[in-house]
Amino acid sequence: MIIRQIETGAMANFSYLVGCAATGEAAAIDPGFEIERLIAEAEASGLKITAIVATHGHPDHSAGCAALKRRTGAPIFIHAADASPHIPADRLFHGDDELRVGKILFRVIHTPGHTPGGICLYAEGNLFTGDTLFVGDSGRTDLPGGHRPTLAASIRRLMTLPDNTVVWPGHDYGPTASSTIGWEKRHNVNAKEYGYFVDPAGNPP
Template sequence: MKGFLFEELNGGASCRTYLIVSPRTREALIVDPVLELVPGYLQRLGKDQLRLTMVVDTHTHADHLSGGRELARMTGAEFAGVPWDVVHRPLHEGDVLEVGDVRIAVWETPGHTADSLVLRMEDRVLTGDTLLIGATGRTDLPSGDAEAEYHSLQRLLSLPGDTLVFPSHDYGGRTFSTIGHERLTNPRLRLDYEVFMRMMTTPRSEKPARLAEALAYNTRPRDEDETRVPLSEQTPAFF
């Protein structure tokens, strides 16, 4: 795909963080960063002298601490996405993100959480936890809604079959899929509405190990006096 650089930053870990770069302007966007890995992201930006202009969270994470707030604070980037009362720039259906000359469309895809988003590019979608490889995001955690997820998934399945799928998690070491492959092989996408609803509304006994900690940290309201380092004053090492 010409026109932008695209890289997964967490080296195959189950949590996936994506870097999108405009080669022309060297502006960058990071999607779904993990707090403990922020130093590595800064090193990666510095390696190629990239200027981070935006950080996006695709949903309220319940299994890890988001690095969005800290990464934005340290670099002067805009923190966008959700939760809406946490980020600098809440994102909604129809918004378009611009990273240099790269344009990224925002879809609202509630279900896994009420605030779930998908980021759509020309040949790919960053599906957050809405659509996973061979699965879908669970809906039995806070703000989950199985019916909303069903309809969000149907919308994703309307995309061309060769659309690349990059989720925020994968527990099998897989790096990407396609909409067409998921249509054919994803067991949950092959269920009819009634069976899907029964499966997705049945509570699961196992919960994310850091559920309470992650939700408390990731939903702390933005301080109105919270400051960002202006982009013009960012430390050169972070570029």
């Protein structure tokens, strides 16, 4: 699996290219800004964008979907609860789902709370978390459709993934550009409130 993390725009957004090493097909995750950079990065990496996925409907994660679809012909995927007129979606997710890109099989995990239709994508030990989970923090819940207990429940589900799962967030807000599920259990500022804190010294909760 080939992963390219590309920081774009003025809000420290991360877009991702996730490519199949065998077929060269790639998913573009969260194309908010600077679409031509994503296309150039795909070409430089020998990848062809065949799927466009927005982890949720906020414009900083989805504003580039339509332009990228025009340039690549790739279909757009988003959860139904975050569909909007500015995103010409080809397929809507309605809960947990799956998405195949080349030989990569993404598990689509419905993670509402930041928005009602937020999703995370999991494949081969890598988790793309949008604005659900950041390195050391988690998404806002004070915007329309946000709900803090719902987000907490969503993140608790993510915490059932193996500790060495790599977390790839939707913004560069943390001390590092990526982390792991195990690190978040010990260091995320919301870990205690959201009920997944694990003491670094190994003491029980």
